[in-house]
Amino acid sequence: MIIGPFLAVGWISSSKTSATIQDEVGKTMLQLVKQNHAMMENTLISVRDKTITFLDNYFFSNPSQLAFWTNISTMGELTEADAILGRWSSDGTEYALYLKEENMLPVDATTKSKGIIYLSGNEEEYPPWAEATLTEKGAGVVRLTSTSSGLPTVSFTRTILHPEKYEETLGFLAVSKLEVLLMKNMIAVQLPKDAAIFLYDSRGELLMQYGEGTLLPGELPGSLGSQESGFSYASGSHAHLYAVSYENGFGTRLVYKIPLASITGNQTQFQRTITVMLGVYLLFVLLFVLYLIRDIIKPLGKLVMFTRVYEPGQRLPFDTSLPRQRTDEFGLLYQAFIRMTQRLDQSIEENYGMQIKQKEQELSALHSQITPHLLYNTLDSIYWYALGSGNQDVGSMVKDLSKLLRIGLSKGKSIITVSEELEHVQAYIRLQMKRYPGVLEVFWEIEEGVESCMVPKVVIQPLVENAIFHGVQSMDGEGQLWLRVRRQGEQLHILVEDNGFIPVDLAKLRQIVDGTLRDKGYGIRNVHQRIQLHYGEAYGLEYRLRPEGGLIASIVVPVQIKD
Structure with missing residues (x-):
């Protein structure tokens, strides 16, 4: 009556657990394939956006460039055009322009395999992908094509429409060897042994795969063969898990095919072994309990009574020793209980020390959250600056960025000198002034002798960032920023002022700052909390209006001089 239900419940639980595990594994694999597919989709979107930039630069926005590309008539011009396309192929892909007319070139450009390729007047001799590309009206398609050596390659092709006559087609732009970029996304996922990944285009044609194995037509179970995402298990001697992700953007479909044995392993046999072992173990336990029941119930009841009346810091009102010295488990349990009460009393005294450690951990956690925010905004500034200036002066910006990182991390230190903090802010301001040249002026008023004072790191930069982006960025070169550090008695005052004209809701x-409104202002709230965790609620960050217009951010900390 005891063993039978126990084994039955164990077997049912084992079966349910196995089904639950498979379902959870399937959901996990589905999320994995979707994330992997999203990475590939972003790669294709990046390629598409790059082709838009190419066409905009050379066909749509510059009439002289349009005239150059549509009227190439000499070998020098053809060589120059091929060189331009070669530079756009620097990421491993290969750019090629298929133009519809040939302007009396001294060579036959219809036989070229890359660069500028001229199409003959016979549309039947166009590349196989041309018809599908024309139907997209300039949107572009992803197809499996051939390289110049005849090897298959994944390509993105789009029609080049005339910038003034949209119904007229100038030719095609083809970006081949996309498998170089897509394979980086594909191999970033670590799959179980004997698993395989398959990428299909909108027509169901296999573009590329990673791993051993094949996926036969109609092999996908249920609705996974259509334009739907999901997962399913195929039973049989060679059971597999299929996880499918479909993306509407380019109509691609990513399929994971994973052998079920590589996921579950010897789970079934292991569950059966565990069930048998539990049954045998239960039988021995029943026999043991019948033999020792009289020596267990009574001391156990006494131990329960001890537990109920015990209060930390107070002595028990009765003798806690056993009637006889026992060396078995219950004797050890009694001794452990007495030691436990002693440790509980001791833990009350240690509680204060633990609270101090917890506070230090909170300080560390709060500071660790500010660095990614700074890195994101700084890298964003470098990106836009490089994009707008043609990569000039990027070296100096990277140098300032490395300084930001070095001081921001500070080898794990949470307190640094004012001079280090100001060096950190100067590097950040130099980056912003290169990103937004002529937007603002910065004035420094640093009292002599305050450089050796200690402050929490990265407390000034968030205030400068807010002053630039929310105060003076849109002032057309009239923005001014003041950074003042001075000592007043035993307090150090750090002021960041701007002359911004945008009205500020000071309340x-x-x-x-004080945390009442939590969905905005992460950076300044973090600064305020870190200062108070270091020095107490008497210190922190405060904002007030500037009489001449603008805003003043004020930090007050106690004066601490570096040893």
């Missing part, structure tokens, strides 16, 4: 800003 709302104070709510953000």
